[in-house]
Amino acid sequence: MNGEEEVVVDHRFKGLPxxxxxxTLAALAAERRxxxxxxxxxxxxxLSAESVAHNLALMESYSARxxxxxAPHGKTSMAPQLFARQIEHGAWGITLAVPHQVRVAxxxxxxRIFLANEVVDAAALRWIGSELDADPDFTFICYVDSVRGVELMDEALRGTSRALDxxxxxxxxxGARTGARTEAECAAIADAVAAAPTLRLVGVAGYEGEVPDADGERVRAWLRRLVALAADFDKAGRFSRTDEIVISAxxxxxxxxxxxVFAEIPELSSPVCKLLRSGxxxxxxxxxxxxLTPFNRVPDEGALHAGFRLWxxxxxxxxxxxAFVNAGKRDAAYDLDLPEAQVVRDARTGEVRAATGITVSGLSDQHGWVRTTDEADLEVGDxxxxxxxxxxTSFDxxxxxxxVEADGTVVDYIRTYF
Structure with a gap:
């Protein structure tokens, strides 16, 4: 935990006894409260200990198969303890989104860090360059999507000894998010990278989740464009400075x-790193x-288990x-869907039952609005x-x-850094 086990429990951490x-966190975890x-x-x-262990193993086997x-997207959790467990389960490295997250990692x-974003901030680029210079074993890759961006990166990185990949x-x-819109624009960007002594082109990448009106056909069509772009770049000799070509989505x-689609990647002049970033x-x-999980479409591959429960x-x-509960917008993820009432723990007996007839209908800052039917068995204190x-937005x-294990035993504490 890089010293985090010695962090002292105090008012900073809500919900703790x-x-x-x-x-210290280590002492509290050892008590197994x-x-x-x-x-x-x-x-x-x-966070369910069993679900986390299951999900880590499932994606490790899926990727290998x-x-x-x-390189799972670490911005989902920003939890270094989970980064470490993902790497223990075979991850190439961690994907991140902004320079602050790179500093945490x-x-x-x-x-090994894949930054799925453009970086044009000079101060951040100089720091990344210093990390590369100081550690020859550090691998860092990031996006470029404009000639101007390449110019800014090259200007900020002058004086570094290692080229940035x-x-x-x-x-x-x-209508999608970032990224060059045409293959011609991509080629112009690649030419600009070739002319920048501080940069090295190692591959192509993108995010298929932004395909407009995404469905299986449209997503696969875009992924085939990405693969074809890599093949065209390779044929043109654009990857001559790297011994491994990265294709990532x-x-x-x-x-x-x-x-x-990545199973269809043709043989290129160098080995291909087919880099998946799901987080x-x-x-x-x-x-x-x-x-939305793909395992709904390919059930023979397994199934992920939901890990979070807010009490x-x-x-x-x-x-x-x-009824009203004492958790609101400050506690519950709500940017996509309202929380789903699942179970009730009886304040009198400690027994847990299904949340029949109970629906969360809204959130205030510190209250959850709960609608109940005649079937609901719910009292103050439950x-x-x-x-x-x-x-x-649960982690952050x-x-x-x-x-927490299924019987309620707390076996560890996951620290986040948003």
Missing amino acids: PTAQGL NLFTDGFTTPVIA HGLAF REFGVQ VVVELGAGD GGSAWFDAVAD AYVSHDDGHYRH AQVVSRPTAEQ WVGMGLSHPC KWQLIPL
């Missing part, structure tokens, strides 16, 4: 399409990705049709366990997340 004040009976306060989020190198010893980003179509919704799989979710307590029951949609709301 007040009686843990002054303990129970989430429900050993002093944790609501609201509190829990399809011949893919795997480097602080925790990550040696870049991949040309092919945009996913009109892969969010969390279409990695089955990436696997299919939301570690915790998965109970909303957005539950519906809140019923603090008000003003009518038979309404704990409501809720599934969450979109793991990125909690600096310290209990890793």
Whole structure:
């Protein structure tokens, strides 16, 4: 944990037991407290230890089976402990989105980083250049998608001893996010990289999740454009300065399409690193990705398990049709879907039952609005366990997340750095 085990528990970390004040994280984890009976306060989020272990193993085997190198997108969690576990499970390295995240990953010893974004900030580029110069074993790759961007990168990196590796980003179509829109633009960018002594072209990349009106056919068509671009670059000798060609794509919704199309990559002049970047799989979710996961389309490959559950307590029951819990926008991911009431833990008996007739209908800053039917069995003091949609915004709301076994035993604490 790079010294994080010596961090002292205090007021910074919501949901932790007040009686843990002054303990180090290592000491608190060693106590193996129970989430429900050993002093944790609501609201509190829990990450399933079993689901995390299952999901890590599943994507490791999936990547190996399809011949893919795997650089999961770390911006999903920004949790170095999870970075380390992903690398232990065969990940090539970690994908990130902005320079601050690179600094976090480097602080925790990550040696291979793919930055799925353009970097034109001179201060950040100079720092990246200094990291490359100081550590010959550090691998760093980032996007370029404009000639102007190449010029800014080259200007900022003058004086560094190692060239910075870049991949040309092919945009996913009109109306998509970043990336050059045409193959001709990509070629012009590649020419600019070739003329920049501080940069080295090592491949092509993009994000198929931005394909407009994405479906299997459209996504695969764009991926084939990406592969064809790499083949054209190789034929033109654009990869002559690298001994490995990187072709990269892969969010969390279409990695089955990436696997299919990358299996068609022709033989090129150098070995190809087929780099998949899906990141939301570690915790998965109970909303957005539950519906979009490729494993729904290829069930023989396995299934991811949702990892997060947010526990809140019923603090008000003003009518038979309404209740309020003490978790709101500050605690729950809500940018895509509202939390899903799943279970109730009875305050009197400790028994857990299905959240029948209970629906989260809205969120205030610190309250969840709950609608109930005649079937609902819910009292003030009961704990409501809720599934969450979109793991990125679950991780970024909690600096310290209990890793919890099925019986409620907390076995570790996951630190995040957003």
